[in-house]
Amino acid sequence: MTFIVSRSASSTLHVLKSRWLSVIGRQQHTQSSVEAKLIFTKPPGRLQLNVPTAILIRAYAAFISMSKPKVVFVLGPPGSGKGTQCEKIVKEFGYTHLSAGDLLREERNREGSEYGALIEDNIKNGRIVPVEITCALLENAMNKTKEATGNDRFLIDGFPRNEDNLQGWTNKMSDKVEQQFVLFFECSEQQCTERCLKRGESSGRSDDNAESLKKRFNTYINDTVGIIKHYEEQQLVKKIDASADADKVFERVKAIFAEQK
């Protein structure tokens, strides 16, 4: 008999977490019909339940999967409106927006960063920074957010952008998160370039200029399109026509997120 003493049903799963190894250990040596005694000690009463250990184990497995951060990747060409739509999703659906590009720019600007020059060289030339750097920044930002706000639903914008990003994420993070889907904003090169050049009048970004944009588009076509195809094969992609104005695009986005509830 496994004894689990807890103040309430909701905290039982947390108790189970700390008892998990011992429960599993016993399970290996006993029949799955063996019972665990759940004792709720919350005053004024004391409730005692006998529950098959196998059910507790399944409940714990569900708890673990429920407690994994949920991730939506947001992809599309430069200027397709990923950041703009992510801000709207944050307001309406309570996700946390993590832009890989923003995190890289922040790291580039951080005093003493050993990666500053390498990041800037890649950004200016529209190339993709090695995944070890980007993935560490993303994981760190996810952990910090979870700790500070408790929010564990993330829009990861502009990632994964190439095979290196995909492999690095798969190796380090895929077991730690629940991949919900991939939001893909489709928009023509001409329209995206016009948007980025306009943004460049005030953004101060070193890559919102015609020369860098040409390179960024080459990277998008040569590297990122293959990643979107990879997720399409897994039926994970939700494609959105992003050529309309931002509010119209968001109507389409909203329909997708509403389906998830």
Ligand SMILES: Nc1ncnc2c1ncn2[C@@H]1O[C@H](COP(=O)(O)OP(=O)(O)OP(=O)(O)O)[C@@H](O)[C@H]1O
């Ligand atoms: N649907 C839209 N119609 C017109 N302009 C838009 C639309 N969506 C975004 N914009 C504008 O286009 C520019 C690029 O948008 P945004 O930064 O959201 O794109 P992005 O895909 O995140 O770009 P990047 O990958 O280069 O960071 C911004 O100046 C934004 O205000």
Ligand SMILES: Nc1ccn([C@@H]2O[C@H](COP(=O)(O)O)[C@@H](O)[C@H]2O)c(=O)n1
């Ligand atoms: N996964 C990523 C994402 C971005 N970069 C670099 O940052 C540049 C800007 O990205 P935006 O998403 O803000 O447009 C991009 O062109 C890359 O140089 C990256 O390396 N890896």
